[in-house]
Amino acid sequence: MSSDEDAVSxxxxxxxxxxxxxxxxxxxxxxxxxxxxxxxxxxxxxxAWLVGYGALWASARDDGTPGxxxxxxxxxLGVVAVAATVxxxxxxxxxxxxxxxxxxxxxxxxxxVGFTAQGLIVGGIAGAGxxxxVVAVAAxxxxxxxxxxxxxxxxxxxHERLLYGLGVWIALVAGAAAFAGVPCTYLVMGLAGGxxxxxxxLVVGLRARRAAAAGAPA
Amino acid sequence: xxxxALDPVIHAQARLRVVATLAALGRGDRIAFPRLQRLLDxxxxxxxxxxxxxxxxxxxxxxxxxxxxxxxxxxxxxxxxRLAFERYTEQLRALLGGVS
Numbered sequence: 537m538s539s540d541e542d543a544v545s546x547x548x549x550x551x552x553x554x555x556x557x558x559x560x561x562x563x564x565x566x567x568x569x570x571x572x573x574x575x576x577x578x579x580x581x582x583x584a585w586l587v588g589y590g591a592l593w594a595s596a597r598d599d600g601t602p603g604x605x606x607x608x609x610x611x612x613l614g615v616v617a618v619a620a621t622v623x624x625x626x627x628x629x630x631x632x633x634x635x636x637x638x639x640x641x642x643x644x645x646x647x648x649v650g651f652t653a654q655g656l657i658v659g660g661i662a663g664a665g666x667x668x669x670v671v672a673v674a675a676x677x678x679x680x681x682x683x684x685x686x687x688x689x690x691x692x693x694x695h696e697r698l699l700y701g702l703g704v705w706i707a708l709v710a711g712a713a714a715f716a717g718v719p720c721t722y723l724v725m726g727l728a729g730g731x732x733x734x735x736x737x738l739v740v741g742l743r744a745r746r747a748a749a750a751g752a753p754a
Numbered sequence: 755x756x757x758x759a760l761d762p763v764i765h766a767q768a769r770l771r772v773v774a775t776l777a778a779l780g781r782g783d784r785i786a787f788p789r790l791q792r793l794l795d796x797x798x799x800x801x802x803x804x805x806x807x808x809x810x811x812x813x814x815x816x817x818x819x820x821x822x823x824x825x826x827x828x829x830x831x832x833x834x835x836r837l838a839f840e841r842y843t844e845q846l847r848a849l850l851g852g853v854s
């Protein structure tokens with residue numbers, strides 16, 4: 537379309553209303569690439585949870601204690617998901633400053649704060665003499681609660697229903713997982729948490745793609 | 755409102771694309787010139803020309819600043835620009851008989 541720009545700047549003005557609305561719609565979709573995709577981020581987290589918690593459950597089935605390899609895999613996947621989220625968000629929002637950058641930074645900062653508090657609480661529970669099983673259940677559920685409430689906050693902040701709904705769901709899963717006991721708690725987190733997040737992100741992502749295809753000028 | 759002529763500052767393909775892109779960003783957000791250029795697939799010279807026209811109409815504000823030692827230019831839709839764009843899209847819809 538760039539050849540038309542010169543024509544316009546030299547004074548030709550043959551834009552009809554339908555064409556103009558098409559241009560507005562097209563640029564709105566283009567500008568949407570400056571925002572992180574919540575479908576992509578929740579998809580990455582869903583996959584990390586599904587595989588990570590799946591490994592913890594599989595290795596803890598016999599004696600109730602996850603193996604070192606499974607724990608390392610779960611932690612590694614968590615780190616990869618954090619890195620992917622940070623990279624994706626920074627990549628999408630590069631060159632954008634102002635209100636949403638400040639909101640994003642304040643929101644992003646809440647994640648390490650939440651997980652630091654989670655670590656301290658779990659450490660405190662262990663220090664107070666809790667058994668390894670109590671520590672495992674508390675660590676699991678509190679981490680999920682942190683994620684759940686931050687999803688809810690993000691969903692409210694950006695009017696993202698997927699994020700908000702998933703946050704509500706994960707909060708309930710975190711509560712249910714606390715009653716499941718070790719190692720079932722890992723299975724609940726993996727399937728009901730990670731699995732559902734993955735499926736929801738796929739559905740929302742595909743729907744958005746279909747809407748974009750339908751909205752494109754014929 | 756629909757009887758008025760379409761705003762000539764906005765009703766030109768290239769500037770409409772610029773304004774629509776800026777309006778799609780959050781209120782109070784500004785965008786670096788090179789990023790805006792990429793979202794529009796325009797040459798720097800072409801984009802500058804249209805931005806000057808929009809700035810004269812006070813529809814965009816342009817901030818030149820430094821990040822470290824690199825000069826950066828940020829572009830933002832003003833309140834007046836957002837209002838003009840909203841009125842313009844309403845007029846388009848009215849012209850099409852309320853088809854959204």
